[in-house]
Amino acid sequence: MKKILYLIWIVLAGLGGAALRGMSLLHGYEADTGLPVEGYLPAMALIGLTVAVALTALLTGRLGFQSRSSWSFEQMYGNMPLLLRLVCMLCGLGAAGICAWGMYSLPDQVAEQAAVYGDQILLPGRLIVTATAVAWGLGVLSGLCMLLLARGQGSKPATRLTGLCCTVPIFWCCLDLIMVYHENSGNPVLSDYSYLLLMIIAVMASFHSIGTYLYSASGSGARWIAVAGMAVYLVFVNAGGTAAAIWQTGSAAGMLERFGTGNTLRIGALALAGLYLLIQLGCTLGKKEKQA
DSSP: OOOHHHHHHHHHHHHHHHHHHHHHHHHHOTTTTBBBTTTTTHHHHHHHHHHHHHHHHHHHHHHHSSGGGGGGGGHHHSSSOOOHHHHHHHHHHHHHHHHHHHTTTHHHHHTTTOEETEEEEEOOOOHHHHHHHHHHHHHHHHHHHHHHHHHTOOSSOOOOHHHHHHHHHHHHHHHEEEEEEEHHTTSOGGTTTHHHHHHHHHHHHHHHHHHHHSSSSSHHHHHHHHOOOOOOOOHHHIIIIIHHHHHHHHHHHHHHHHHHHHHHHHHHHHHHHHHHHHHHHHHHSSSOOHHH
């Protein structure tokens, strides 16, 4: 019962965080300067909620799932119902498709990052453009890896391909993290991108925790429960908050102009990765301790 309550808490907190994030995006900034409104209540509430979710995830993992560190990968993640595996495979395929769209729209993203100085237009350097293209390529591979990983989570034992499928998303998130920081390094408004950075870190840590059951002596059930819960929550905050803001304004074009094509597609791909992790989390929470 406590395991189900944890999952319900993560989802409900994520929905609440999405609403708070949506209100912050719409009304939490001054119209003339674009700076955050000092003491804006929804923004402050979102910070408090995020801290509460982090503490709950840490304590739940530490107190209730430490014993699962001795489980094998098959015991922890295997025997997933066929329908849920199909949904996870569709999530991976969708994430790969979004990242492929990101590669196709790379010229638009380069144009959005151009800076105007006087009568000159300065475009991003060749290294940045190449790194962006590589990040989208890794995103496509990561989506396909999620598909293959879910496909193998039936009754068959794990293989070397399973370990590779857990590793590629980690590299995708690492490079994406660098690119997001580079794109926002001159932005003085931390709230514009801080939750996005946290989401990427949590997704990366979640896939690393899955992989520890394959390429280390033992996994960490406590770490998996904590970081996967935080990843799902932060996906709700980012993707749900953006969707809530679009719904309230009735215009996707305005939000697209604000966040840019790259960030919008990035959030979409990570949202599908978050749904994938939510299903994985639900399945692992539903397993009984006697399976060990």
